[in-house]
Amino acid sequence: MLNAVKPQFSGNGTNIALGELCEILNGYAFKSKRYVDEGIRVIRIANVQKGYLEDSHPCFYPATEKGSIAQFLLYENDLLLSLTGNVGRVALLDNKFLPAALNQRVACLRIKDESLLNKRYLFHCLNSMCFENRCIESANGIAQKNLSTVWLRGYAIPVPQMDKQLEIARRFDLIQAQISRAKAQIVKLDDLVKSRFIEMFGDCRLARQDQDWKRIGNIGEVLGGATPKTQVEEYWGGGFPWLTPAEIGDSIYVNATSRTLTSEGVRSCSLSKLPAGTVLLSSRAPIGKVAIAGTDMYCNQGFKNIVCGDSVLPRYLYSLLMFNSDYLNSLGRGATFLELSKRIVEDIKIPVPAVELQLQFECFAQKVDKLRFMLLGNPLPMFGHRSFCCSTNSGNGGVILEAKDY
Structure with missing residues (x-):
């Protein structure tokens, strides 16, 4: 079981701007029409998730262009940060992604003097909700957030002595390893649910688009x-939860959001309420993240959500969409970034078995869901990100870091 560990550290530390500690590199505007089947992997915004890289739909640039893009080539363990959309996410580049190059609107941070700053310490410092929230607050743009590298260079982090950095990094690496082991076991549980789904409902590949299936627009409402x-x-700051795609993680149910709206905020955009049980589907950056609303809420423009009608149960539809993320991504359209439109989602055909059969599956899935949450050592219905906040103690100039659940 994953315990809610809250290590604290304090010691003499100084706040130093990232621009003094790191070289901060910008990426290149690679032309998608020049992408090939293999070559130099292009690391894009969608690849940078919270704490890790995801590249299930890779894009490659011709290896013959290596010389012309040399200044944008990446190295193992480069620290990457998203500058557009879900700003403030960081990840370290694993060797398995090489050779790779940096796309526009992704920043690369390279430590100037590793005797002054440990890379794992820096990673944990930036892989925190407090840093991500400050990035969001400092970003420009309404429809899509854009973070300035000028702001990033001026952002200061506490830099304690190296022995303290190493101890902090070691503690949080242990927590991260614990989380990784728990997630690996969750993958096995999810595979069990998928096996049961296929056993009960047969081939679940939506790419088939069987003519006897029903349009999503006919069995629910897309909002x-x-x-x-x-x-x-x-x-802002009222009693109405407001969701962004960045907040959909490992949890099946979403009960709370990091930001909330007032009634005035809801009215300002004529937002449609998403009732509890709505199947939440991210429609851009990235496409295909799925969850179920555990309470009434609202969301930003990065979703095409489905309020189920009487013939479809949310847990059934959630699983069906989860198992078809590749197909959903293939439907994305757009020149700047891929996106699912409301019409595209409404026109997707899905199999709709008898409600009694869906209920049997839901009963089985809920039992497995309970095991997931027990494994993570957190109460139902949600497990969030574990990260730390760092700040300078105003009393003695020390550095305080805490592991927290979000």
């Missing part, structure tokens, strides 16, 4: 969202 003006304080 999107929007972002109220962030500079209007009266719109």
Whole structure:
């Protein structure tokens, strides 16, 4: 069981701007029309998730162009950060992704003096909700956030003595390893659910688009969202949960969000309420993240959510979409970034078995869901990200770091 460990550290530390500690590199605007089947992997915004890289749909640039893009080539353990969309996410580049090059709107941070700053310490410092939230607050743009590298260079982090950095990094590496082991066991549980799904319902590949299946638009209502003006304080901090794709993680159910709206904020964008039980589907950056609303909520423009009708149960539809992320991604359209439109989602055909059979599956899945949460050592219905906040203690100039669940 994963315990809620909260290590604390304090010691003499100084706040130093990232621009003084690191070279911060910008990426190149690679032309998608020049992508090939293999070559130099292009690391894009969608690849940078919270704490790790995901590249189930890789893009490659011709290896023959290596010389012309030399300044954008990446190295093992480069620290990458998203600058657009879900800003403030960081990941370290694993050797398995090489050779690779940096795409536009992804930053690369390379430590200037590793005798002053440990890379694992820096990673854990930036892989925290407090840093991500500050990135979101500092980013420009309403429809899509854009983080400035000028702001990033000026962002200061506490830098204690190297022995303290190593101890902090070691502690959080242990927590991360514990989480990774738990997630590996969760994958096995998810495979069990998928096996049961196929056993009960047969081939679940939506790419078949069987003519006897039903359009999503005919068995439910597809609803999107929007972002109220962030500079209007009266719109924010109320009692209405407001979701972004970045907040969908390992949890099946979403019961809380990092930001909330007031009634004025809801009215400003004529937002449609997503009732509890709505199947949440991210429609861009990235496409195909799925969850179920555990309570009434609203969302930003990065979703095409499905309010199920009487013939479809949320847990059934959630699993069906989860098992078809590749197909959902193949439906994305757009020049700047791929996106699912409301019409595309409505036109997807899905198998709709008898409700009694869906209920049997839901009963089985819920038992497995309970095992997932027991494994993670957190109460139902949600497990969040574990990361730490770092700050300088105003009393003695020391560094305080805490592991927290979000």
